[in-house]
Amino acid sequence: GAVVSQHPSRVICKSGTSVKIECRSLDFQATTMFWYRQFPKQSLMLMATSNEGSKATYEQGVEKDKFLINHASLTLSTLTVTSAHPEDSSFYICSATDRTNTGELFFGEGSRLTVL
Amino acid sequence: GENVEQHPSTLSVQEGDSAVIKCTYSDSASNYFPWYKQELGKRPQLIIDIRSNVGEKKDQRIAVTLNKTAKHFSLHITETQPEDSAVYFCAANFEGFKTIFGAGTRLFVKA
Numbered sequence: 001g002a003v004v005s006q007h008p009s010r011v012i013c014k015s016g017t018s019v020k021i022e023c024r025s026l027d028f029q030a031t032t033m034f035w036y037r038q039f040p041k042q043s044l045m046l047m048a049t050s051n052e053g054s055k056a057t058y059e060q061g062v063e064k065d066k067f068l069i070n071h072a073s074l075t076l077s078t079l080t081v082t083s084a085h086p087e088d089s090s091f092y093i094c095s096a097t098d099r100t101n102t103g104e105l106f107f108g109e110g111s112r113l114t115v116l
Numbered sequence: 117g118e119n120v121e122q123h124p125s126t127l128s129v130q131e132g133d134s135a136v137i138k139c140t141y142s143d144s145a146s147n148y149f150p151w152y153k154q155e156l157g158k159r160p161q162l163i164i165d166i167r168s169n170v171g172e173k174k175d176q177r178i179a180v181t182l183n184k185t186a187k188h189f190s191l192h193i194t195e196t197q198p199e200d201s202a203v204y205f206c207a208a209n210f211e212g213f214k215t216i217f218g219a220g221t222r223l224f225v226k227a
Contacts, residue, residue, distance in 0.1 A: 032213060043205060044160070044217045093159060095215075103148035103209050107159040 003027050004096050006108025013084055014116055021079045021111045023094030029074040030096035034105065035067075038091040050077050084115040117142060118210040122218030129196050130226050137221045139206035140188040148209040149182060149189050152217075153202045160205060164191070196225045 003026040013019050023033060032051050036044040048064075050056040050071035058064045068080040077096075081088055093110040097103065119142040129135050141149070147168035152160035166173045166180045166189065173180050177196075182189040193200055206218040 034214065036217075043219045046214060046216060049214055091157075097213075103213075103215070104150065104162065104165065105215055110157075110159050112157070 002098060002104075002106045004030075004094065004106045004108040006094055006111055008111055009109055010112045010114075012114045012116065015085055016083055018080055018082045019084055019113060021081075021092055021094075021113075023077045023079070023096070023108050025075045025096050025098075025106070028096075028098045028106075030077070030106075031074070031099055031101070033071055033077040033094055033096045035069060035077075035079050036093045036095065038093060038110075040091075044093065047079075081113065084113070086115045089113055089115045118214075118216050120206060120208050120216050120218040122206050122221060124221060125219065126222045126224075128224040128226065131196060131198060133196055135191075135193045135196050135200070135223055135225075137191045137204055137206065137223075138188060139190070139208075139218050140186075141208040142187070143208070143210055144184075144187060145212075146187075146208040146210060148215075149180070150207050150215070151178075151180060151191050152205045152207065154205060154220075155202050163204075193223075196223075198225050198227050201225045 005024045007022050035047045038044050047062045048056045048058045050069050052071050052074045056069035071077040094108040095105040122139045150165035153163045154160045166182050177194045179192045204221045207215045
């Protein structure tokens with residue numbers, strides 16, 4: 001149980017375009033979803049927290065107009081990187097918690113974004 | 117602020133030896149401390165976690181200790197094997213719901 005699926009696993013785009021990444025909880029209702037970014041050989045940095053039907057809460061230093069997060073249902077959250085630039089190239093990974101609220105995170109597979 | 121510090125950044129041990137990774141956290145209200153193992157290009161995998169009402173937890177070759185007074189916790193891996201080689205992250209929860217990660221420890225187990 002507690003499977004989170006993330007797509008696409010890899011995406012290459014041109015500078016200035018937008019990219020959407022989807023995160024789905026397959027067998028549970030994700031009350032809260034988290035989006036992390038991980039640069040090579042670095043840690044996971046929390047970008048934002050989203051709750052179904054609410055606006056996402058962004059961490060300090062993360063541009064909310066650039067990283068659009070939508071959590072329209074209890075099983076789906078999306079991250080859209082708008083007007084992507086090469087410095088946005090990174091590993092983006094979502095995670096979710098379930099209703100048991102134990103604090104345990106269930107991670108998606110991650111999406112490697114390369115902006116040319 | 118919300119901060120988790122992790123040491124060392126790199127750790128090299130001989131197969132069969134023990135490995136210890138240490139972390140400190142900034143918020144005394146944190147009550148959940150997971151440890152993750154991440155292989156290159158993969159998602160983090162939870163290997164063990166501990167809650168604030170417990171001082172120690174063990175699962176086969178892996179153990180975690182927590183000192184709430186000092187706000188630090190440690191991961192202990194005994195009888196290390198080459199397949200234990202990976203990056204390990206400690207983490208702590210903040211504000212009751214979000215998880216902040218340490219910088220990571222790259223563990224090398226030499227056969």
